[in-house]
Amino acid sequence: MTDQALLLPQEEKQFSLAKDAFIRLVANRLAIVGMVLVVFLFFVAIFGPYLTPYDFLSQDLMSRNQAPSWLHWFGTDDLGRDIMSRVIYGSRTAVIVGFSTVSFSLVIGIFLGALGGYFGGKIDAFIVWLIDITMSIPSLLLVIVINVSLKPPLVNWMDAQYVATGNQIYRNTIWVDFVLVFGSLALIKWPKAARIIRGQILSIRNKNYVVAAEALGVPTSRIVRRYVIPNAIGPIIVYISAALGEAMVLESSFSFLGVGVRPPIPSWGNMISDGLRIWQMYPHVLAAPAAVLAIVTIAFSFLGDGLNDALNPRQWK
Amino acid sequence: MTKLLEVNNLHTRFKVRNGYLHAVNGVSFSLDKGEMLGVVGESGCGKSVSMMSLIRLLPPAAQITEGEVFIDGEDITNASVSRVNAIRGSKVGMIFQDPMTSLNPFMKIGDQIIEGIVYHKKIARADALSQAAKYLKMVGISNAEHRLGEYPHQLSGGMRQRVMIAMALLNEPSLVIADEPTTALDVTIQAQIVELVKGLREKLNMSIIWITHDLSLLAGMVDRIMVMYGGYIVEEAVIDDIYKSPLHPYTIGLLKSIPSLKTEAGSRLPSIPGAPPNLFTPPTGCPFSPRCTYKVDRCQSEVPALAAVPGAGGDRPHRVACWVDMRGRGVEQ
Ligand SMILES: Nc1ncnc2c1ncn2[C@@H]1O[C@H](COP(=O)(O)OP(=O)(O)OP(=O)(O)O)[C@@H](O)[C@H]1O
Numbered sequence A: 001m002t003d004q005a006l007l008l009p010q011e012e013k014q015f016s017l018a019k020d021a022f023i024r025l026v027a028n029r030l031a032i033v034g035m036v037l038v039v040f041l042f043f044v045a046i047f048g049p050y051l052t053p054y055d056f057l058s059q060d061l062m063s064r065n066q067a068p069s070w071l072h073w074f075g076t077d078d079l080g081r082d083i084m085s086r087v088i089y090g091s092r093t094a095v096i097v098g099f100s101t102v103s104f105s106l107v108i109g110i111f112l113g114a115l116g117g118y119f120g121g122k123i124d125a126f127i128v129w130l131i132d133i134t135m136s137i138p139s140l141l142l143v144i145v146i147n148v149s150l151k152p153p154l155v156n157w158m159d160a161q162y163v164a165t166g167n168q169i170y171r172n173t174i175w176v177d178f179v180l181v182f183g184s185l186a187l188i189k190w191p192k193a194a195r196i197i198r199g200q201i202l203s204i205r206n207k208n209y210v211v212a213a214e215a216l217g218v219p220t221s222r223i224v225r226r227y228v229i230p231n232a233i234g235p236i237i238v239y240i241s242a243a244l245g246e247a248m249v250l251e252s253s254f255s256f257l258g259v260g261v262r263p264p265i266p267s268w269g270n271m272i273s274d275g276l277r278i279w280q281m282y283p284h285v286l287a288a289p290a291a292v293l294a295i296v297t298i299a300f301s302f303l304g305d306g307l308n309d310a311l312n313p314r315q316w317k
Numbered sequence B: 001m002t003k004l005l006e007v008n009n010l011h012t013r014f015k016v017r018n019g020y021l022h023a024v025n026g027v028s029f030s031l032d033k034g035e036m037l038g039v040v041g042e043s044g045c046g047k048s049v050s051m052m053s054l055i056r057l058l059p060p061a062a063q064i065t066e067g068e069v070f071i072d073g074e075d076i077t078n079a080s081v082s083r084v085n086a087i088r089g090s091k092v093g094m095i096f097q098d099p100m101t102s103l104n105p106f107m108k109i110g111d112q113i114i115e116g117i118v119y120h121k122k123i124a125r126a127d128a129l130s131q132a133a134k135y136l137k138m139v140g141i142s143n144a145e146h147r148l149g150e151y152p153h154q155l156s157g158g159m160r161q162r163v164m165i166a167m168a169l170l171n172e173p174s175l176v177i178a179d180e181p182t183t184a185l186d187v188t189i190q191a192q193i194v195e196l197v198k199g200l201r202e203k204l205n206m207s208i209i210w211i212t213h214d215l216s217l218l219a220g221m222v223d224r225i226m227v228m229y230g231g232y233i234v235e236e237a238v239i240d241d242i243y244k245s246p247l248h249p250y251t252i253g254l255l256k257s258i259p260s261l262k263t264e265a266g267s268r269l270p271s272i273p274g275a276p277p278n279l280f281t282p283p284t285g286c287p288f289s290p291r292c293t294y295k296v297d298r299c300q301s302e303v304p305a306l307a308a309v310p311g312a313g314g315d316r317p318h319r320v321a322c323w324v325d326m327r328g329r330g331v332e333q
């Protein structure tokens, strides 16, 4: 038969689709480098703080600004704190902010994006308008405004609570930084998630295979489960990878500018900003956090590119 | 013979930016059990929308505003959504134009073919799969059991269209609607698919509606032909009557634009001058009047009804919607 002959070159492909995607990902060297680094980052963020010999806060004024050595692999900073411990703790800060921001944006994005994509019409127009408005807000400006307007009253309120109740919980204002940073980041980041999900739903809903399934009398709930979600998942995974990297970089940028996570809690951003003051004399103080931030950024972009190619069936033809 | 399908005065329109697009404007026809009907007309004339309206397989912007559809005597236009799903899954099979995009890339061929019967007939998966293998063999796919475990991207276009046909037939439908099933395929594979459907029709005794914009493709395949223009049926007759004594100016134009053996190489084929109909603000009279060379005054003010021509068509009526009696003026081939 004619089409048998046409089929021959493809005959060897015996892999399932998920396997196929994975094989394509693994075949991509850079993607593997990215994946290994990202996995290592998560490992360090979760277990690192328990493995370091030094506390990230403990100062040793006798050994300030020491160059890297066996005792302090990345050296010490101007207060004699172990830089490696601080970089490790900074990875935890970055990962916490990254994950909370991305999950929060995904929840809002899925809800609004799906709503717009399914119902269309006025609801969709309103959501698209909301997305456009939000995307036009400069993120740095928003974070500064939130910091200036929301943070002081919140901190004052907590102080007052501490004075009134004596409860230690209210003394720790560090979490205010975290909540404000990822709160404002989520406010900026959800439109992108919403856009991707809305676009996926709109395009898959009109796909011929969905119409073909409807023609077989397959009910909507099953179509969503077996046709829409599996086809939408690729771009969403790619989005998650890219957004995680982006959120971590943004956290560092905000902390660098002093509107993110503040010392003494380590963030790569505030460490870079500290290092900038003395890097001409003690370059290692700047080098360690800056190098780590650069490596993480590159790792996420390698992984994102690899996932994008591996999960996109159009690249397989 | 009993009527499998009856359609009365069906209207379907789309809600668009500032008004309505009238895609189907009062379509009435019927189909006998085991009969094969060809539907022709130029792109955008409402072939797909009218046939999809039969099982309410329409995008959200579309609405059926008037008319009724009966399949096996059951009213479809007023049935519940779950009832319509059940009818789609048991009595009607659909074959689409583009086999490359009509299969879910994330589902194995086997699982996809059996979607309908597993859901509607509550058959165990294993039984459904062996049934599917039987149908894959029937549509000419070798190594069928093996194919069930493959994904769509592992199959060629012709193979996928065969899979789509097997998928449509697995429910043992009494009506199959094939919407330009060969348009996207190579000419040789087109011919194979046409032969396949002809053979299956005899074997399974189904009624088939075959949509195409290529009048010549229907020769030797269908029993009757229905010609559509601007959302209206303009002519309908048994195949010989359409080819030998067409009565609507549009059908005559279509036939003249088919190349034949007599056409000299290099000569230009006659085409119908003028733009396709405006469905947004349709003309008040005959939809074809802006392009018709035979038109009379009445054509611009009154829509001609589709009516049987007295004395034409033998045992099956030859229906035409035209104010002018074209007998003796068309192409006599
Ligand atoms: N989703 C839609 N929204 C708005 N208008 C539509 C939609 N689908 C179809 N139409 C309009 O309805 C009319 C009839 O379309 P239909 O698909 O039935 O044409 P067709 O005869 O099948 O043409 P083709 O040969 O190109 O398939 C066209 O004018 C088209 O523009």
Ligand code: SF4
Binding pocket: B248, B249, B250, B286, B287, B288, B289, B290, B292, B293, B294, B295, B296, B299, B304, B321, B322, B323, B324
């Ligand atoms: S009714 Fe008039 S305009 Fe319409 S096809 Fe007949 S002759 Fe032409």
Ligand SMILES: [Mg+2]
Binding pocket: B047, B048, B049, B179
């Ligand atoms: Mg069509």
